[in-house]
Amino acid sequence: MAxxxxRAIELLEAGQAIYYDGPHTGHVLTYEQGRRDARTWADYINVGMEHGAFDMAGLAEYMRGLVDGGPTASGHRTPAIIVEAPVNGTDxxxxxxxxxxxxxxxxxxxHGILLCQAESADAVREFVRACRFPHHKIGIDKLGIGSRGRGSEPTAAPVWDLDQQEYFACCEPWPLSPRGELLLGVKIESPPGVEHCEEILAVPGLGFAELGPGDLGLALGYTSLQRRPYPPVMEAARAKVFAACRANNLAFLEGATPDNIAQRLDEGVRVISGHDPETAKVGRAHQKRKLPV
Incomplete structure (x- = not known):
């Protein structure tokens, strides 16, 4: 039983890596797609709105489809859904x-949001603050009071199968709040972001972070997508961001394949992109995952 x-937080708490599916652009947000995705092999689904359409009506229908198509194979009401927001975290x-x-x-x-193009700690503090209701007090000495207002709980709480008071209690960033069910992440994908990644990733309320090799490579003059082994300047950036994740107990997100997933897991990567069920199968076996898929 869940x-x-x-689901993503449940696995990270257990020391397990999490594997996601879902495109960064062009995600089909319909009721029917939600019903299909309810049985996904992945631990969470990424919904790309940084470059894809900011479609709230479609997202609502998609979430309704996930609920009606569930529960998941692991016994959860829906897969975890993390949305890439359009705003850039520049300041x-x-x-x-x-x-x-x-x-x-x-x-x-x-169940979560990813802030792209994170370049300053102030930007990330505003991000976390905007995702919190003001009655929660953990970490406000560093974050300030939450700015999410009353009004969305009537639509969000039923998706989680909670009443509104229960939703108010647990829609908090994890692991800042141990009871929190909200997973917030940032993408470090520019030279300023890499430069400031230590202070960015020290902001309370984050659960994971990634190096964005596509945009970082573009900023450095590489028009083709760079893959590991990266050019030296990008390998140095990866090492810096990964070290900052370790220092702040954040899960590090990176791509993997069936051939290199064991190496990535042994290194400490805990959020896996690549959209490949075979990678997840190999990785779960490597970590001897006993929880239901």
């Missing part, structure tokens, strides 16, 4: 002015 609403003011995006996304009942 111990948590958010605090920019994120604060666009905090409406996080409110809209969370109001559809998703």
């Amino acid at each position: 111990k948590r609403i958010n 605090g003011s920019n994120v604060a002015f666009n905090a409406w995006q996080f409110r809209q996304i969370l109001g559809r009942g998703v």
Whole structure:
């Protein structure tokens, strides 16, 4: 039986890596697609709105389809859904002015948000603050009071199969709140982000982070997508971001294949992209995962 609403958090708490599916652009957000995705092999589904359409009506229908198509094979009501928000995390003011995006996304009942192009700690503080209700007090000495207002709980709570008071209690970033069911992450994908990654990843409320090799490579002059082994400057950036994740107990996200997943897991990578069920099969066996797939 599921111990948590958010399957991804449940696995990370158990020391297991998590594997995601879902495109970064062009995700089909319909009721029918949600019903199909309810039986996904993945531990969570990424919904790409950084470059894909900011489609709240579609997202609501997709979440409804996930509920009606569930439960998942692991016994959860739905797979965990993490949305890439369109706003760039370049500075605090920019994120604060666009905090409406996080409110809209969370109001559809998703389980996490990824902030792209994170370049400053102020931006990430505003991101986390915007995803929190103001009655939660853990970490406000470093974050400030949460700015998510009342109004979205009537639409979000039923997706989680909670009443509104239960939703108010547990829609909090994990592991900042041990009871939290919300998984927040950032993508470090520019030279300024790499430069400031230690302070960015020290902001309370984050659960995972990644190096974005596509945009970072583009900023460094590589128009083709760079894959590991990266050019030296990108390998140095990866090492810096990975070290900052370790220092702050954040899960590090990176791509893997069936051939290298064991090496990635042994190194400490805990969020796996690649959209490949075979990679997940090999990786789960390598970690001797006993929890239901």
